[in-house]
Amino acid sequence: MMDPVVFFFLLGLVARIARSDLRLPEALYEALAVYLLLAIGLKGGVQLAQQPLAAVLPHALAAIALGAAIPLLLFPLLRAKLSRADAASIAAHYGSVSVVTFAVATSFLARQSIDSESHMPLLVALMEAPGIVVGILLARSGDRERIAWGNLAHEVLFGKSVLLLLGGLVIGALAGPEGIQPIAPLFTDLFKGALAIFLLEMGLVAGGRIGDLKRAGPFLLAFGIGAPLALATLGALVGHLVGLSTGGTALLATLAASASYIAAPTAMRIAVPEANPALSIGVALGITFPFNIFVGIPLYLQIARWIGGS
Numbered sequence: 001m002m003d004p005v006v007f008f009f010l011l012g013l014v015a016r017i018a019r020s021d022l023r024l025p026e027a028l029y030e031a032l033a034v035y036l037l038l039a040i041g042l043k044g045g046v047q048l049a050q051q052p053l054a055a056v057l058p059h060a061l062a063a064i065a066l067g068a069a070i071p072l073l074l075f076p077l078l079r080a081k082l083s084r085a086d087a088a089s090i091a092a093h094y095g096s097v098s099v100v101t102f103a104v105a106t107s108f109l110a111r112q113s114i115d116s117e118s119h120m121p122l123l124v125a126l127m128e129a130p131g132i133v134v135g136i137l138l139a140r141s142g143d144r145e146r147i148a149w150g151n152l153a154h155e156v157l158f159g160k161s162v163l164l165l166l167g168g169l170v171i172g173a174l175a176g177p178e179g180i181q182p183i184a185p186l187f188t189d190l191f192k193g194a195l196a197i198f199l200l201e202m203g204l205v206a207g208g209r210i211g212d213l214k215r216a217g218p219f220l221l222a223f224g225i226g227a228p229l230a231l232a233t234l235g236a237l238v239g240h241l242v243g244l245s246t247g248g249t250a251l252l253a254t255l256a257a258s259a260s261y262i263a264a265p266t267a268m269r270i271a272v273p274e275a276n277p278a279l280s281i282g283v284a285l286g287i288t289f290p291f292n293i294f295v296g297i298p299l300y301l302q303i304a305r306w307i308g309g310s
Contacts, residue, residue, distance in 0.1 A: 008203065011203060012200040012207065014203075015203070032194055032198040034164060036198060038167070039187040040168065041121055041169045043187070044122055045169040046173070047172075059119065059242055062238050062242045064127070066252075067095055071095040071135045074091040077223075078090050084141075085272050085275040086276055086280070092136065092138075092139075092260075092264050093260050093264040093268075093280045095130065095134060096127065096128055096129070096259070097255045097260055098259060100198065100289075101292050101297075102255060104195070105254040108301075109250065114246065114301070115247050116244075120251050121168075123252065129162065131264075132264055136268075136271045140271075206286050220287070221283075223283060224286070224287025228258070228259075229299075232296065233253070235252045235257065236256075236304045239253060239304065240307045250300050253300040259284035261281055
């Protein structure tokens with residue numbers, strides 16, 4: 001049976017397409033985003049405190065390399081149809097990751113009683129920035145225009161998503177399992193309910209991007225489905241090679257297949273302002289995000305099992 005939180009996304013999507021007056025307050029959306037990022041980080045941090053560095057480091061390095069490689073792989077394909085700026089911007093979005101997609105995948109694995117490495121939230125944080133930096137370099141390749149790297153680095157490294165994820169990891173690691181108990185009811189028991197409401201808002205936003213995708217043409221429609229499938233397979237191969245469990249491999253495949261719609265748009269707006277955000281956000285949030293939620297995550301688990309021989 002499909003995870004019930006996915007139906008909340010579908011509800012929001014249908015509501016927007018039907019032009020319902022359903023809206024969530026902006027403050028609630030922001031609060032839920034902060035909550036989810038902190039909750040994911042805290043959970044990983046608590047478990048990370050019990051893990052030896054030697055076990056975590058190879059996975060962390062592999063995740064960083066994967067995030068940096070994805071834009072390099074996608075850029076030539078996108079460049080054949082789009083301008084350099086738009087191709088690099090979309091490649092950067094797919095080089096970065098979607099924390100919400102990771103949260104849904106984690107919930108899906110829990111329903112299947114499939115364990116994964118406790119430090120997977122750390123990999124989410126580590127994969128946010130490398131793809132964005134590579135995408136900017138691709139956009140500015142051969143361009144003498146000076147990039148304000150200081151402002152960009154501050155925006156990427158101290159932006160909301162990375163800061164909250166890493167902050168949650170540090171707090172969880174310092175507090176440990178016993179120290180986190182007083183706030184566990186808030187950040188553990190209520191997590192899935194908060195995720196459901198957040199996905200309702202994501203459905204509303206995705207429904208509003210359908211017009212952008214119609215203007216983008218069939219190429220980006222096909223890209224929004226084909227790229228996640230190829231990238232998930234690559235992510236699963238990397239996960240298997242570095243020794244991740246089946247659950248961990250499925251999560252890394254999901255991260256590789258996801259596309260950022262929080263950190264990447266902000267960074268691209270600063271570094272590559274000539275890129276059209278309707279194209280990058282439209283394909284990432286309007287096509288790839290719902291595809292991953294409804295079809296991709298269960299499929300990526302099967303790919304992980306197949307590659308792992310289980």
